[in-house]
Amino acid sequence: MEYKLRTENLGLHYGDFCALKDVNISIRPQAITAIIGPSGCGKSTLLRCFNRMNELIAGVRTSGRILLDGRAVHDGAAGLTQLRKRVGMVFQRPNPFPLSVFDNVAYGPRVHGMHKGADLEAAVEKALRATALWDALKDKLRAPALGLPAEQQQRLCISRLAAVEPEVLLMDEPCSALDPIATEHIEELMRELARRYTIVIVTHNMQQAARVSSETGFMLLGELVEFGLTTAIFKNPSDKRTEDYVTGRYG
């Protein structure tokens, strides 16, 4: 079996606090993998390891390895911008820059010097089409992005990411600031995107994990308790703690 992303005994400390302990997880390509668990279990921390965002925080130490396409990603600062180009992140709250729609989507390509002039416009159109925003926004490319409704803002953030042509999309509770209808739309979009991208989603919404993912990992206190097919995790968990969580005994 081929894996897109893989961790080997991944550990992470914030100062003295152990946030991740010996995490071994393998993420399949072109599929949606969900990571669930109660608040503070380390699921967002794990997600942020995949594009090395934790390094922005003072006092973080990591151990173990992360492999992207079989190659270790912890290779100093040199590969950092390239890694983040390949492994992009969608955040909890829709957070477009206070720029126009166009400039938001063009930000990544400009930063990486990917396209110029008409090419850039084509790339922006493609990225907006990828999230089904093009028809709604093609006449509003100069409008400020912060004026859009929340769902469109979150789609725009995904477009902004798609514009740098990543391989992996990390989504950190991407629907928690959205209403149920917008959530449904974003979930549809995720299934659509999974045909091209490898998606890892962190969510505290178990129904969401059950709906969208093919594989699910359950985390507790920095450990990956159980990982397997989503149906198995929800219908027939092998660990007592997983069972207690998915049946709603705590969390």
Added chain:
Amino acid sequence: MRASPRLTQAASLGLMWGLAAATIGVLAFIIIYILAHGLPHVTWGFLTESPRSMGREGGVLPMIVGTAWVAGLAVVIAAPVGVATAIYLTEYTREGRLTAVIRFGADCLAGIPSIIFGLFGFVFFVITLGMGLSIVSGALTLAVMVLPTIIRTSEEAIRAVPQAYRDVSFGLGSTRWQMVTQVVLRSALPGIGTGIVLSIGRSISETAAVMLTAGSALGLPRTAFDSSRTLALHFYTLSREGISMPNAYATASVLILAILAVNLSAYWLMRRLAAGGR
């Protein structure tokens, strides 16, 4: 007996209205008083001629030019240094002894009276560096004087930029420099601009510091190394030495209108920049 809530509400509202009206009233009175005495003497000739017989006759063209030079040059020098310092303090270093020392130094500088800056400028720029009484000496002195304002206002503006923008920018693979120039500074621009406008206003109206450094020559300055009298100093000299009160008021009016024009155009510019778009 306690007063009824409705009564205390009405009384406090009335008090606040009264105090606010008094504040605005005093300000309006000063401005109107000066403009009423000065504007009748502000003619086209007053704006375009050089003074004659020490300012009793003629206009204030050299002072307008000198003020623009000194204040403009001061801000052109101070703004990049101040904004760069603010960027360093907020984006490129962690809080520690060094940032505390820089911040403490800036706060101390901000509290020093301008005559001290004038004295420093006179000793250092005019004498030690041999720049003489000149526009450059005055501008450098004013730059040092407004630097703390620019640093602190820029710092506040940069700090107010949501952390999420930085995370997203890094997440997209930008370098820190790209993040700072393309996201943080663009978001912080209105706040940074406010600090710069305050500094321009303070430079235009400064008197003591420029008296000791830019000198009080009456002629039209030809180069930045000429001495030049600013509007504020001219006004001070005209009234202090009893040369011509009408011309003093007229000069003050020009000064007020200049500051008003700078503020309004800066406000307009900020609004345009803050509106976003390409």
